[in-house]
Amino acid sequence: MAARPVLIAPSILSADFGRLAEEVRAICAAGADYVHVDVMDGHFVPNLTFGPPVIKYVKAAASRPLDVHLMITNAEQTLEDYAAAGADSITVHAEACTHLHRCLQAIRGLGKRVGVSLNPATPLDVLEYVLDDVDMVLLMTVNPGFGGQAFIPAVLRKIEKLRGEADRRGLDLDIEVDGGIKADNIDVSARAGANVFVSGSGIFAEKDYKAVIARMRQRAQAV
Numbered sequence: 001m002a003a004r005p006v007l008i009a010p011s012i013l014s015a016d017f018g019r020l021a022e023e024v025r026a027i028c029a030a031g032a033d034y035v036h037v038d039v040m041d042g043h044f045v046p047n048l049t050f051g052p053p054v055i056k057y058v059k060a061a062a063s064r065p066l067d068v069h070l071m072i073t074n075a076e077q078t079l080e081d082y083a084a085a086g087a088d089s090i091t092v093h094a095e096a097c098t099h100l101h102r103c104l105q106a107i108r109g110l111g112k113r114v115g116v117s118l119n120p121a122t123p124l125d126v127l128e129y130v131l132d133d134v135d136m137v138l139l140m141t142v143n144p145g146f147g148g149q150a151f152i153p154a155v156l157r158k159i160e161k162l163r164g165e166a167d168r169r170g171l172d173l174d175i176e177v178d179g180g181i182k183a184d185n186i187d188v189s190a191r192a193g194a195n196v197f198v199s200g201s202g203i204f205a206e207k208d209y210k211a212v213i214a215r216m217r218q219r220a221q222a223v
Contacts, residue, residue: 004174004195006220008213009034009067011178012058013049014200020054021061023204030209031217034067034089036178036198039082041072044096045145052078052085059086067198069117069178071144072096076103083110091115091138091176094126104133115176119144120152124162135174136196137162141189142179151180156192163193183215190220 010032015023024035037058040049050058059066065088072078075092076099082090090107094116097103107114116130117138127137139158142149159175166173177194182202189197197220206212 006190006217007033007174007196008216009036009176009196009198010203010209010213011036011038011198011200013038014204016204021057024058024061025063027203027209027213028063031213032064034196035062035064036067036069037087039068039070039072040145044073044093045071047145052081055082055085055087062086065089067091067115067176069115069138069198070096071117076106079103079106079110083107083112087112089113089115089136091117091136093117093119093144095119095122100126101130101133104130108133117178118158120155124158124165127162131165131169131171131173135172136176137173138176138178138196138198139194140179141177141181144179149180151185153188156188159189159192159194183212183219186216187219187223191223195220 010027040047042048066086067089068082068087069091073096090112092103094100104114113135115136116134119140141151141155174196175194176196177189178198181197181199203212
């Protein structure tokens with residue numbers, strides 16, 4: 001199948017929270033394709049971050065779609081809240097959903113792009129019967145919960161296998177990667193088959209957001 005477009009999604013987990021609206025406007029102006037919002041509940045993952053009230057203000061500042069990643073248990077109980085707050089795509093974790101298919105159907109019913117995420121050690125088998133029902137699969141390239149972790153190379157085989165399966169089925173599937181993605185290693189995931197790249201410190205730790213986003217896009221497109 002034809003190569004999919006490269007999409008860059010800065011994670012505001014690494015932004016300056018004291019200047020959050022300004023940071024969101026800055027990454028949008030710098031060429032971000034999505035604004036990635038990591039929602040953590042201190043239960044599924046050992047950290048607490050944003051909820052719907054904060055996401056509502058992020059939405060007001062953003063000129064790009066909000067890519068909301070729910071690292072929470074009982075996600076199905078709060079999907080409507082995140083949709084109402086401004087999420088354009090909602091990704092839930094297969095490990096945290098007792099009834100995954102039902103949860104994905106609920107996201108679709110809210111008119112949002114449907115995503116499902118897998119932790120590094122979770123096999124692709126859990127997607128066998130839902131892969132046709134999603135727009136995007138987010139493969140974690142670190143163990144979720146904290147920013148600034150190192151990329152886990154073993155996930156590359158998973159990306160390759162998933163892209164091969166999506167192509168075999170003729171699916172219009174985005175493969176997103178999140179964790180340790182930087183300008184100097186983005187090409188590795190792109191070569192494996194990923195086309196949506198979440199980067200936190202890899203972007204926000206740089207002084208020139210526009211330059212680093214452009215560099216990331218160029219390196220991913222080159223492969």
